[in-house]
Amino acid sequence: MTNVTPFHIAIPVHNLAECRTFYRDILNCEEGRSSDHWVDFNLFGHQLVIHYKPKSKTEELHHNPVDGHDVPVPHYGVVLPWEVFESFSKELKAKNVKFVIEPYIRFKGQVGEQATMFFLDPAGNALEFKAFKDIGQLFAK
Numbered sequence: 726m727t728n729v730t731p732f733h734i735a736i737p738v739h740n741l742a743e744c745r746t747f748y749r750d751i752l753n754c755e756e757g758r759s760s761d762h763w764v765d766f767n768l769f770g771h772q773l774v775i776h777y778k779p780k781s782k783t784e785e786l787h788h789n790p791v792d793g794h795d796v797p798v799p800h801y802g803v804v805l806p807w808e809v810f811e812s813f814s815k816e817l818k819a820k821n822v823k824f825v826i827e828p829y830i831r832f833k834g835q836v837g838e839q840a841t842m843f844f845l846d847p848a849g850n851a852l853e854f855k856a857f858k859d860i861g862q863l864f865a866k
Contacts, residue, residue, distance in 0.1 A: 731771045734801055735763075737778035738848035744775050747847050751820050769803045775848075786851060792831045797843060800851035804863065810840050810856035817844070825851065836865045 738744040741764065748754045748766045754773065757765035766773045788795035805813060814828040828842035839862070841855040857863055 733772040733774070735774040735776050736801070736848075736850050738775045738846070738850070739778060739780035740847060741775065741777045743847045748773070748775065751817070751822065753816075769805065769809075771803060786849070794826050794831075796853075797825055797845075797851035800843065800853045802853040802855065804860075805854055805856045807840065807856045807858050810854060813854065814840075814842055817842075831855075837862050 741762070745756070745759075745764050748764075748768075749756050752768070754766035754768050757767060757772075759765065761777075763774055763776045766775070786797040789798055790796070810828075817824075818828075822844050824842060824844045826841065826843040828840060830838065831841045832838045837857075838859075839855050839857050841853060843851060843853050845851055
């Protein structure tokens with residue numbers, strides 16, 4: 726990997742105020758520009774935009790089995806440094822975030838060993854944050 730640049734992702738939310746509070750106060754994302762229909766956030770150096778979209782028919786998340794867990798699909802998130810992952814997961818637990826998959830070590834002792842956790846935002850968007858002790862394992866086969 727060379728010169729990792731920030732990604733931009735825009736996601737739909739049916740309650741802009743509730744999600745704005747979640748990303749700002751629970752995930753500690755710095756708020757950027759906004760309007761009545763969207764809000765920019767700094768998500769660990771990446772640009773996340775929540776866009777208002779009226780709530781439609783409830784659609785269940787799809788899940789795929791990975792390492793004995795049902796991983797929600799789709800999902801998004803950030804690969805964090807190990808120490809940041811550890812402190813971030815403790816902060817989320819202290820804020821009583823309900824995890825879809827509690828923080829744990831996936832693929833322990835195997836290629837691609839990583840810490841991971843999954844949870845939902847108030848609009849039902851699935852987030853995954855992960856970390857590698859050896860970032861060189863990020864794309865290892």
